[in-house]
Amino acid sequence: MRLLHTADWQLGARFRQFGDRADRLRQARLQTLERALTLARDERVDAFLIAGDLFEDNYVQDSLVFDVVRLFKRFSDVPIHILPGNHDPSAGPGSIWLRNPFREPPDHVKVFREPGYEPVNDGFVLANPLTKKASVQDPSYQLGQIAADLPKESIKVGMTHGALAIEGKHQPHDHPIAPNAATQHGLDYLAIGHWHSWLALDDNRLLMPGTPEPDQFDQTASGYAALVEIAGRGEKPEITAKPIAGLKWLARKIDFLESSSHHALAEELKELTEQADSTVIRVVLNGTPERALYDAIYRWLPTRLDWFAAAQLVDKTDPSLSQAELNELTQRSPILAQVLNDLQSLSGGPTEQAENREGPGLEESLSMSDRNRLIKGLPIDDSDFDEAFYKAAHAMLLQELARHREPA
Numbered sequence: 430m431r432l433l434h435t436a437d438w439q440l441g442a443r444f445r446q447f448g449d450r451a452d453r454l455r456q457a458r459l460q461t462l463e464r465a466l467t468l469a470r471d472e473r474v475d476a477f478l479i480a481g482d483l484f485e486d487n488y489v490q491d492s493l494v495f496d497v498v499r500l501f502k503r504f505s506d507v508p509i510h511i512l513p514g515n516h517d518p519s520a521g522p523g524s525i526w527l528r529n530p531f532r533e534p535p536d537h538v539k540v541f542r543e544p545g546y547e548p549v550n551d552g553f554v555l556a557n558p559l560t561k562k563a564s565v566q567d568p569s570y571q572l573g574q575i576a577a578d579l580p581k582e583s584i585k586v587g588m589t590h591g592a593l594a595i596e597g598k599h600q601p602h603d604h605p606i607a608p609n610a611a612t613q614h615g616l617d618y619l620a621i622g623h624w625h626s627w628l629a630l631d632d633n634r635l636l637m638p639g640t641p642e643p644d645q646f647d648q649t650a651s652g653y654a655a656l657v658e659i660a661g662r663g664e665k666p667e668i669t670a671k672p673i674a675g676l677k678w679l680a681r682k683i684d685f686l687e688s689s690s691h692h693a694l695a696e697e698l699k700e701l702t703e704q705a706d707s708t709v710i711r712v713v714l715n716g717t718p719e720r721a722l723y724d725a726i727y728r729w730l731p732t733r734l735d736w737f738a739a740a741q742l743v744d745k746t747d748p749s750l751s752q753a754e755l756n757e758l759t760q761r762s763p764i765l766a767q768v769l770n771d772l773q774s775l776s777g778g779p780t781e782q783a784e785n786r787e788g789p790g791l792e793e794s795l796s797m798s799d800r801n802r803l804i805k806g807l808p809i810d811d812s813d814f815d816e817a818f819y820k821a822a823h824a825m826l827l828q829e830l831a832r833h834r835e836p837a
């Protein structure tokens with residue numbers, strides 16, 4: 430038996446964080462679905478499995494639902510088996526599977542609205558759909574009961590949807606599936622969906638293939654469909670991860686604590702030019718930039734990000750302290766003034782001259798030899814304490830002061 434196992438397409442996902450590019454991301458998912466169906470046809474699989482969450486929710490537009498069925502109709506030689514998941518459950522208001530055109534789907538499209546099974550080649554696909562968003566029941570349990578009524582010697586592939594019941598990694602009401610559910614219920618293979626990264630368990634008899642199109646920046650192991658071959662009853666399934674994603678999601682940052690950070694990003698964005706149309710990018714701005722640099726970044730970066738399929742600019746900067754604010758702070762605290770001065774001096778930068786200041790005067794700056802004398806004998810490994818280290822410490826202290834400044 431040969432299968433192409435997919436899950437978690439989340440068609441119609443809103444992607445609100447990407448503004449007017451959200452539609453580009455939704456379109457990409459339909460294109461990937463078409464690629465996956467083409468792969469299924471080329472590989473001559475016995476069934477194309479969708480193990481839950483084909484749709485984002487039961488409120489997606491009818492036009493999308495019709496587009497999907499129109500696409501399926503172009504692959505009438507590929508048997509398609511659909512399991513309602515927690516995002517698109519088989520019951521409840523607006524259920525896609527009770528709406529047209531899924532109410533009466535094309536002949537080669539099987540929607541498991543109820544628990545049941547379907548003969549496939551020399552075996553069976555057994556399915557237990559989800560009827561609601563949340564449950565503490567293990568949805569694989571029912572598969573064991575269905576399997577018990579089928580011929581002992583036939584290949585049995587289960588299909589359901591939920592979290593893997595791994596200690597500390599799941600919520601109890603998230604349809605928890607036992608990590609050894611396939612062997613426990615006498616299944617040759619258990620095709621599930623729910624989490625968005627590839628995860629195989631139970632001696633490769635249980636697989637969560639992850640979402641075929643990434644939808645997070647920190648996601649690892651998404652963007653695959655699983656080609657599964659089962660030679661016979663009891664044989665170990667042979668699983669191949671087939672990359673099918675159309676878009677790559679990259680997270681980058683500018684850290685204003687590092688003076689060359691924005692140059693490095695500019696360079697990297699240039700190198701990505703050719704892939705920009707197939708890349709979703711997020712740039713996070715961190716640290717306390719000087720006003721002029723900050724403004725310069727905003728004149729350049731948003732336009733540059735427009736080249737990408739979709740982009741997100743996340744500004745986590747703290748505006749830096751003005752000189753007046755800094756004077757005010759250091760005059761109130763001579764110790765703070767001294768620390769800033771010492772850090773500045775140790776980083777090789779110019780220090781404030783005591784005579785130029787009002788209020789309590791500064792002592793002379795700490796020199797490297799003073800510093801060495803002070804920390805001698807302390808259990809400190811100072812091999813990394815170079816000028817750059819003190820420069821960063823100085824910048825971090827200013828940043829902290831800016832973050833905690835009193836509101837004007």
Ligand SMILES: [Mn+2]
Nearest residue numbers: 482514515623
């Ligand atoms: Mn799910």
